[in-house]
Amino acid sequence: MTLYELSSTLGCAPSPLYRIMRFLMHRGIFKGKLARQGSPGYAQTPLSRRLMKHGEHSMAALILLESNPVMLTPWLSLSARVLADGTSSFEVAHGEDIWSYSASNPAHGQLINEAMACDARVIVPAMIHGCPEVFDGLSSLVDVGGGNGKTLKVLVKAFPWLRGINFDQPHVVSVAGVISGVENVGGDISSDYEIDLYELQWVLHDWGDNECIQILKKCREAVLKNKGKVIIVDAVIEEAEKDKLTDVKLALDMAMMAHTNKGKERTLKEWGFVLGEAGFSRYTVKTIHAVQSVIEAFP
Ligand SMILES: C[S@@+](CC[C@H](N)C(=O)[O-])C[C@H]1O[C@@H](n2cnc3c(N)ncnc32)[C@H](O)[C@@H]1O
Known part of the structure; x- marks a missing residue:
């Protein structure tokens, strides 16, 4: 042009x-x-x-979320977080955390869901091609913090023996839409699960270590009975060896600092710490063609 x-x-x-x-x-x-x-x-x-709005590889929704004034303002209060770790710059800017804000501002919630779905379009095929064996032998897959269910939609199609349960906040699942093979369940991440639970994709990086350990403990208890496992799909920061995605992972870590209370991207040692504290006996890390890796944690 x-x-x-x-x-x-x-x-x-x-x-x-x-x-x-x-x-x-x-x-x-x-x-x-x-x-x-x-x-x-x-x-x-x-x-x-x-950056094009449509297309399989579009990241436009993620860029539109991150460049939205609601998400940009907390960057101006980042010093609050840096001065007192645990003070949320998002709360300083908006008076509540990002999840309560999205609950009371559905338009913002929708921006988040669309941004997450566009990222899931990259991660999920990368998992399907990079480590399909992770889904062998499972009968049900619960996606905790699964947003609008886009991840499960692709997974249950690729692995039709899986029954998908999309678990997220009630106001999120209430607009998630009907997906064949996927049941929407509304609840709180910290409540006692009465369901088997396996996948946490781009969720634990939103939380500090203590919250992560609590969430993981509940996941561990839930999968223990069924000899299951927990799959964490999140970035692993390599401090010693840098790869071509290090820049994105470190930038995401800054976004976690600006937008969540205590969230962060973790190194392998930090993942080992939260998994160990939550009682997992062992874990493996699989690299896929995405910013995130797949951590399989066994009770
Ligand atoms: C970063 S998004 C990840 C979405 C999805 N897993 C993906 O990868 O596209 C985090 C998700 O956690 C959910 N969430 C936040 N707080 C929650 C809570 N207290 N209980 C249940 N879900 C929660 C949000 O609604 C959001 O959908």
């Missing part, structure tokens, strides 16, 4: 748009292409395709 086509489509002035596109090209988000008569033109790159 030429600069002039772009500016007329967007209804904005060519001169500042030219400067923005120069910056985005420098970042590799678009590439330059000389159009007719030497006027500037632009072409897509794999990165810009991630």
Whole structure:
């Protein structure tokens, strides 16, 4: 698209748009292409395709969530969290934590659900291809904090022997929609589960160590009776060896600092600590083609 086509489509002035596109090209988000008569033109790159609203690999919903004023304001109060660990910059900014805020502001809750679903579109196929054996021998799979059930929708299709239970806050599951093979159950993550429970995807990083240990203890008790296991899908920070996703993992850790009370991305040693305190006897870590790894924890 030429600069002039772009500016007329967007209804904005060519001169500042030219400067923005120069910056985005420098970042590799678009590439330059000389159009007719030497006027500037632009072409897509794999990165810009991630920002398109539709498409299998779209990350647009995640970007729209993180760039929303509700999510940006807590960054301005980050010093509160840094000065007193445990003080939430989200609460300083909005007077309540992110989950209560989303419960009372359904539009924000929807932004979160859509952002999570767009990430799940990347993680879940990566699990299906990277470690399908994790789901062997299970009959039911409970996704704790499963949001709108998008993860389970893909998993029960890939592994049809699984019965899926999508467990999240009542106001989240009430708008989750009907998915064949998936039952929606509303409740609190800290309540006593009366169901078998296996998967915690992008959930434990929202919580501090004490809350994680409590959640994991309950998961362990629930799966113990059925000789089951708990699957944690979350990032593992490598402090010594950096990989190409280290930048994203460390950036997510900053987002946890800004948006949750005590959440954080954990190193392998930190995962070992919370799992050990929760009573798990052993665990394995599988790397998949995603920011998250799959930790299988056995009671
Ligand atoms: C970061 S999202 C992850 C969503 C989903 N697992 C995924 O990977 O797309 C965290 C989820 O935890 C849920 N959650 C937060 N607090 C909860 C609570 N007290 N009880 C149950 N679910 C909770 C939120 O509603 C949200 O859906």
